[in-house]
Amino acid sequence: MSIESLSREITEASKNDNSTKGFDPDKRIDINENNVTDKPTAGFDPDKRVETNENKDNLPIQNKKDGLEREKQVAEELKEQYSSESGYNIVPEATLRDRDGNVVKDPETDSYRRIDFVVIKDGKVVDSVEVTSMNVDKRAQMSKEDRIRENGGNYIKDSNGKLAEMPDNIHTRIERRELNVNF
Numbered sequence: 001m002s003i004e005s006l007s008r009e010i011t012e013a014s015k016n017d018n019s020t021k022g023f024d025p026d027k028r029i030d031i032n033e034n035n036v037t038d039k040p041t042a043g044f045d046p047d048k049r050v051e052t053n054e055n056k057d058n059l060p061i062q063n064k065k066d067g068l069e070r071e072k073q074v075a076e077e078l079k080e081q082y083s084s085e086s087g088y089n090i091v092p093e094a095t096l097r098d099r100d101g102n103v104v105k106d107p108e109t110d111s112y113r114r115i116d117f118v119v120i121k122d123g124k125v126v127d128s129v130e131v132t133s134m135n136v137d138k139r140a141q142m143s144k145e146d147r148i149r150e151n152g153g154n155y156i157k158d159s160n161g162k163l164a165e166m167p168d169n170i171h172t173r174i175e176r177r178e179l180n181v182n183f
Contacts, residue, residue: 066133066179071116074131074175082119082127089158094118096145096153101163104153106144113145115172118156120164125156128172138174145172 075092082088095114098104103112119127132138155163 067131069179070133070177071131073177074117074129078117078119078127078129082121087121088126089120091118091120091156091158091164092116094156096148096166097155097157097163098152099155099163101155101157104148104151106147107151108147109144111144113141113148113153115145115156118164118166120156120158123162123164125164125166125170128166128170129175130172131175131177134176134178136176142172142174 071092075090078090082090093114093116095103095112105112115128116131117127117129118125119129130138130141149166154166154168156166158164
């Protein structure tokens with residue numbers, strides 16, 4: 001599925017309140033050059049999944065749709081900034097791991113951390129991005145990430161399954177934005 005077809009799918013789902021066909025929240029989106037490949041979510045733990053409130057028509061809540069649209073916009077911007085031709089690899093939904101590839105959990109919450117987008121070049125993380133709306137407090141999430149990193153969670157798997165190190169000087173930046181959608 002390409003980013004363009006994903007965009008059309010989200011647009012159609014927003015126009016037609018009865019349409020959620022093809023959307024699978026348990027699929028991971030990998031961005032490679034101009035295509036998107038569905039893969040099972042790396043590190044997905046169904047026992048830790050947060051249930052979303054759904055309306056009477058069993059549709060995703062508006063916040064979920066808005067969040068997906070924000071992530072799609074950021075993915076497109078990252079592809080422009082970090083081209084695959086220049087050797088960059090953009091990994092969405094990257095779970096923090098140890099040097100052996102094991103998922104590292106936060107000792108305080110006993111949960112793992114998945115970062116919206118991580119950019120890799122030459123086996124090292126060069127950018128890490130968390131996408132959110134303008135008014136969401138991310139302090140608890142960032143504190144959790146800090147604790148995981150202090151406990152060895154300084155690696156992620158790239159889209160080929162290879163480990164990439166997240167250097168100490170790279171910290172996840174929070175990309176806050178209004179939703180710019182023309183439906």
